[in-house]
Each structure stands twice: as C-alpha cells, then as structure tokens.
Amino acid sequence: MKLFSSVKDVTDVNQLVSEAIQLKANPFADEHLGKHKTLGLIFLNPSLRTRLSTQKAAMNLGMQVMVMNMDKEGWALETQDGIIMNGTTVEHIREAAGVMGEYCDIIGIRSFPGLKDRDEDYSELIFNKFVQFCGVPVVSLESATRHPLQSLADLITIEELKTTAKPRVVLTWAPHVKPLPQAVANSFAEWMNKADYDFVITHPAGYDLAPEFVGNAVVTNNQDEALAGADFVYVKNWSSYQDYGKILSDGEGWMMTNEKLKLTNNAGVMHCLPVRRGLELSHEILDGPNSLVLNQANNRVWAAQAVIKSMLKGS
Ligand code: CP
Numbered sequence: 001m002k003l004f005s006s007v008k009d010v011t012d013v014n015q016l017v018s019e020a021i022q023l024k025a026n027p028f029a030d031e032h033l034g035k036h037k038t039l040g041l042i043f044l045n046p047s048l049r050t051r052l053s054t055q056k057a058a059m060n061l062g063m064q065v066m067v068m069n070m071d072k073e074g075w076a077l078e079t080q081d082g083i084i085m086n087g088t089t090v091e092h093i094r095e096a097a098g099v100m101g102e103y104c105d106i107i108g109i110r111s112f113p114g115l116k117d118r119d120e121d122y123s124e125l126i127f128n129k130f131v132q133f134c135g136v137p138v139v140s141l142e143s144a145t146r147h148p149l150q151s152l153a154d155l156i157t158i159e160e161l162k163t164t165a166k167p168r169v170v171l172t173w174a175p176h177v178k179p180l181p182q183a184v185a186n187s188f189a190e191w192m193n194k195a196d197y198d199f200v201i202t203h204p205a206g207y208d209l210a211p212e213f214v215g216n217a218v219v220t221n222n223q224d225e226a227l228a229g230a231d232f233v234y235v236k237n238w239s240s241y242q243d244y245g246k247i248l249s250d251g252e253g254w255m256m257t258n259e260k261l262k263l264t265n266n267a268g269v270m271h272c273l274p275v276r277r278g279l280e281l282s283h284e285i286l287d288g289p290n291s292l293v294l295n296q297a298n299n300r301v302w303a304a305q306a307v308i309k310s311m312l313k314g315s
Helices: 013-025 049-060 093-103 118-122 125-134 148-161 183-195 223-227 293-313
Strands: 038-043 064-069 106-110 138-140 168-173 198-202 218-220 232-236 268-270
Touching: 013 148, 013 183, 013 293, 038 049, 038 093, 049 064, 049 148, 049 293, 093 125, 106 125, 106 293, 125 138, 138 148, 138 293, 148 183, 148 232, 148 268, 148 293, 168 183, 168 223, 183 198, 183 232, 198 223, 218 223, 268 293
Parallel strands: 038 064, 038 106, 106 138, 168 198, 168 232, 198 218, 232 268
Antiparallel strands: none
C-alpha cells in the first residue's frame, strides 16, 4: 500500500481487519520490519489519539518516529501554485512536502477543512498536494473529508463484538457548540457501506451527508425509528454539508441517553473522541457498560499498525 486516505485504497478490507486483530494478539511479531525506517507525523491541527496511537504502532514495528506540529512550529505554508509569495506565507507546500519526504520513509498528515469553501475542502487541496510532492507513502491522519484510521478502528471494534453476521449499525448526529467537519461521519459511512452491514444514518433536517458517502445507507430524520433494534450506535456531530459548515439548530433532544438506549438491542455506543459530555453523549452512557469508546481508542493502535506494516512491506 502506498496511500491510505480512504477505504478505496484498501484492496481487501476483511484481510486488513484480520491483520489488525492478529497484531493486537502479537504486537511485536514484525518489529524487524521497521528497523532503520522513519515515520514522520505532520499535524496541522490538534490530536491526542491519532498522534499517540500511530506513534505506538510505528514503535511496535521497530520504526523511529518524528512528530511535527506544523501549525505551531512550522513555517506558514503556501498551497496555491504560480503566485508571488509576498504575503504572510513563508514556504510553499511543494518544498515543505519534498523536504519531509527526504527525511521519512512514510509520512502521516492531518489537515482539517476550513469549513468555508466546500469545493476547496472536498478537493482535499492540502492533503493531495502533500501526497503529490512528498514522494513517499502517505497515511491520512484525518483529512478534510475523511478519517480512515478512525474508521478502520471502528470497523475492527464492531467485527470483534458483533453477535450477528450483519448487525444493525446506526450513525446518529449529536449536538455540539462548534461547527465540526463531516470527515468522521463521511468516513464511517464509507467503511460501513463497504462492510455491508444493516446501516442507518439519522440526523435532523439539513444535515445530509454528501451522496457519495451515504451510499446504500437508509437515511431518516426520526432518531427513535433509527435506533429501534440497533446493535451499535455511533454518535457524532457534524456541521451542515448543504449549508456548508453551518450549525442549523441547537439539536435539542438529539443527545444519546440511557432512555434512548432502551430502544436498541442493548447497543454498544461508539464515539471517536474527544466527546463533549452532557452535550453529545450523556455521562451515564460514557460511564456505563454500553460504552465502547475505549475499545475504539485501543483499536486505533492496531489499525495504524496494520496500515503501516502494509506500507513497509510495499504490499
Ligand atoms: N479520534 C481522534 O482522531 O482523536 P484525536 O483528534 O485526539 O486524534
């Protein structure tokens, strides 16, 4: 694998999940693979889980890891081609990405959307330019439209815990005080469609995801109807795709609670974290037996390790 930015970059998803589960059972089986190899992790936005889990995954494979918080420590990047750089940007992404590629065997990059210009965000301008100019394999650590390492970890979590071949999986919108990207929801939908589960998306009117991500999911604005019989409930806020980057309402009544859990098939409740307690998800669920958030966070290591291993092997 040379690029991990979407489920479309994976030849065999089942095989990748199986690989991750094997690595979880035997984390150091491939520690020779990464000897004298360097992973560079480039962050243009904050992170806890992605940074630490990917670093741990690389160390399990015997790699050296360099982390750069580009937004705070790097030069201001220019992404437009052909312009005269007489403004605030200091270094062009062509040189910056190329230089990092000289120092690293694999690069991971996180680049959130601006949530102002939908066409620009959905063109993945920064991520794609980085891929184009760095010259080494690239792992997305969350781009403007997708968070594939999170989605792979989520899929691993469901595969480990499901009790039927085709569980009912519900992605439910949750309230938030800030406009958030659609990336986690888009990506989760993309991977759930690939897994061929009984997949339902529920959100208030105006929060439809882009059709390319909705795929074959059933979509409803009736949350209770969606939750009925659910085996897994994935809670996540996202801002509007249609009225791009906007919060359309306070979302009152959309927070997942124990009362709503009664509608489900004693569902496992998932969230990628960080989570706003008492706003997106109730304290009682997060502190209760149905919460799978730490399972998901744990599986971020094995998801990253399976992807990096595949890149090291060049397979
Ligand atoms: N879920 C996730 O990506 O967490 P971080 O933003 O903390 O990396």
